Amino acid sequence: MVLLSKEPRMPESRTTPAFGDLHPGTGPKLVVVLVEPGDARNIGAVARAMSNLSVHELRLVSAAEFDLVLAKGVACWGDAVVQDSKRFDSLSAAVADCHEVVGFASDSGRHRVSQLLLNEWADSVDCSPARKVALVFGSEENGLRREHFPLCQYLVRIPSSTENPSYNLAQSVILALYAVRVRTGTHVGATQPEWPIGSQLEPFTQMVLKVAKEVGFLNEHSPAHIGELIVNLTRRGRLTTRELKILTGLVGMVERKVSSST
Numbered sequence: 001m002v003l004l005s006k007e008p009r010m011p012e013s014r015t016t017p018a019f020g021d022l023h024p025g026t027g028p029k030l031v032v033v034l035v036e037p038g039d040a041r042n043i044g045a046v047a048r049a050m051s052n053l054s055v056h057e058l059r060l061v062s063a064a065e066f067d068l069v070l071a072k073g074v075a076c077w078g079d080a081v082v083q084d085s086k087r088f089d090s091l092s093a094a095v096a097d098c099h100e101v102v103g104f105a106s107d108s109g110r111h112r113v114s115q116l117l118l119n120e121w122a123d124s125v126d127c128s129p130a131r132k133v134a135l136v137f138g139s140e141e142n143g144l145r146r147e148h149f150p151l152c153q154y155l156v157r158i159p160s161s162t163e164n165p166s167y168n169l170a171q172s173v174i175l176a177l178y179a180v181r182v183r184t185g186t187h188v189g190a191t192q193p194e195w196p197i198g199s200q201l202e203p204f205t206q207m208v209l210k211v212a213k214e215v216g217f218l219n220e221h222s223p224a225h226i227g228e229l230i231v232n233l234t235r236r237g238r239l240t241t242r243e244l245k246i247l248t249g250l251v252g253m254v255e256r257k258v259s260s261s262t
Helices: 040-052 068-083 118-124 146-151 169-183 198-214 224-236 241-261
Strands: 029-035 057-061 086-088 100-104 115-117 132-137 154-157
Touching: 029 040, 029 169, 040 057, 040 068, 040 169, 100 146, 115 118, 118 154, 118 169, 132 169, 146 224, 198 224, 198 241
Parallel strands: 029 057, 029 132, 057 086, 100 132, 100 154, 115 154
Antiparallel strands: none
């Protein structure tokens, strides 16, 4: 739970230019996804952090009912982010139109999904404005659950001191957004506008899983995490749409060969 200080009364209008010299119009489109948020003040604080950095799309997955007025009050100038937030029943639905899904988890040692520190991930972000990148944060109490990991191409850890190892939700969001914003700028070189979204990657993922089962690579004796790794691998490669079509054709041919020989 965030600790909140009393806010000064907001003026009728704001004259200070938003976001200084960090050029929020460049770089990928950022989407913040909160999984199972349970406190209006935290939702408002996240919305305020997003507004600070000119990020406006907030998605709530399986959110408990919360006090909208309280959340908007905490959000300060970011009240529109709260008002326009969208609700989803599942994480997969919330990120179906995103080209890259990045989960934030504090305990990197127990995950089998590729792990990066915040600066490592931010340095690897493709800055093409055609890409939509979802930043996913778990509940305030428990963080992201293991069932959400396969949907994330990467899990990112934000370093902290041993004496106080955890950040609150709004802190995590603003650190993550700022790390991306300071990296984005004038894009140099050619960009690739055609990136597959989650709903386009899903058929390929299912095809690979089917072939893995048909050839016996996945069977009743396979550890559960092997299937999770395959799912993550098919989503983590940052494939272009053309590359996805080529791999889908290749795996489809393998599937037909296997089916015809059995």
